[in-house]
Amino acid sequence: MKKRAGSLLLSLVMLLTLLVLPAQAVSQNDISLKGDAYYDSAKGWYVLTPDETWKAGALWFSQVRCNDNFSLEMDYYTGHSDHNDIYNGADGICVAFYAKGGQTGADGYGLGFDGCGGYGVEIDTFYNSEQGDSRNNHIAIVKDRVGNHLQMADATAFSEDYQWHHLKVENRRNVCTVYVDGVKVLQQTNVAPNGQYEIGITAATGAGKNLHAVKNIQLTEAVWANASQWADNELERAQQKDLIPSVLYGKDMTTNISRAEFASVAVRLYEEWTGTTAPAPVSPFVDIAGNPSKTDIQKAAYLGITNGTSDTTFEPNTNITREQLAAMLTRVYKKVSDPSWTLTNDDFYLDTSGVKPFADDGKIYDYAKPSVYFMVKHKIINGIGNNLFAPKATTSQEIAIGYALATREQALAMSLRSLENLGGK
Ligand SMILES: [Ca+2]
Ligand SMILES: [Ca+2]
Structure with missing residues (x-):
C-alpha cells in the first residue's frame, strides 16, 4: 500500500518511570492509544484499526520503560467478520519494542x-514486493522499518482467517523468540536494547482493509533491572509464583540483600505457600520506622520468622548473613508445616541425616546449624565450595569483602527452592 502523506500523529510519550510490572494483565490506565486506535468496551478488546481503508493506530504501554528482558502476550485478530477477502485485506499488525516514541507510524x-524506530514483530497480510515481503502472509522480526526483515516465516495459518490467535513475543538476553498459538515460529539473536524505551502494538490498513484488534494483553518479566544469567530461570519462576516482593521491583538483583528486604521475601513465601495474608501487629523494633519493608518485618516477627537482633532492634539495613537467611527460611517452613509453631517454643524436628558437616561448621551458630543442614539436604542452599558454608564474616577482612552475604537473586532462588523442594506448589 502506498504511504499517505501527512497522516503521522506525532505525540511523544517518554515517561521515565521505573520499570515496575507484576505479572498481571495490563490495565487500561497503563495504556495510551494513538491514531485510529480505541477501546471497544462492549467487546472488551482494543481496536487498532477498524475495518476501513487508510487507517493507522497504536497502543503503547505508557507506564513502562522497557529496555531489557520482557515477555508480551496477547490475542490478536486480523481480517473481517462479515466478508471473505483473504487476498486483498491489508495491511497488518506489529508489536513494536525498544521503539523511540509512543506515536502512530x-x-x-x-x-x-x-x-517509530526500534524492533518489530509484524504480521503482514499484504504483499509489497518493494519492501522485500514474501508473497504470502508472513510473520517477521524487523528492525527500524517493516522493509528490513531479520527473520521471516509463513503466516497464512494464523492471519486473515477471522479467528483470534495467541501471540507471544519474548526478548531475553538479546534473543527474541516469537510464538503463535504456543508454537515457536521465529527466533533471532542480537536483538539488543538500544536506549529506546517504548513498547506497544501498532496496525494499519491501506487501499485494502482488515479489522485489527487485540485483547488479553500481558506484559511480564520486566520486573528486575539487572540479574545474573544463572538466575534467569529461577527468577522467572519466582515471578510466576508471585514470590518477588514489591520492594524488590526494579532493583539490581545482583547486589546484596538487606535484612528488611529478606523479611519481605520470607513473608511473601509464607503468604504464597499458605494462601493467607499474615497479620502485622506493631512489633517491638524501634529501628524500622519508614522502612519500605516495615509491614513485612512486623509480619515476620508475628509469625516467628525473626526475633530481631535484640529485643528492640531489627537492623533493617544490615545485609543478611547466610546463616540468618537459612534460619529465617526454615522458620517459614516450620510455620507452614505447623501453624501452632512458635519461635519461643521451638521444638520442631528437622531431619538433617546424611548431610556431611562443613569444614567451617564451628563458625555456624548453634541455633542456625539444624536450619543450615536442613536447607542443604533439600538443595535449597549450597556451600560456597571447598566444603565451606560461609555462615557469616568473622574477620575484618571477610567483612570488608562482603563474605557470607547473599544477593537478592540468591535469596529469591532459595525462596523458590523452598517452595518447590519442600512440598509447596
Ligand atoms: Ca491480505
Ligand atoms: Ca506488506
Missing part, C-alpha cells in the same frame, strides 16, 4: 510501525 505497508 505510517499507515499502509508501514503497519503503523514505520517511523
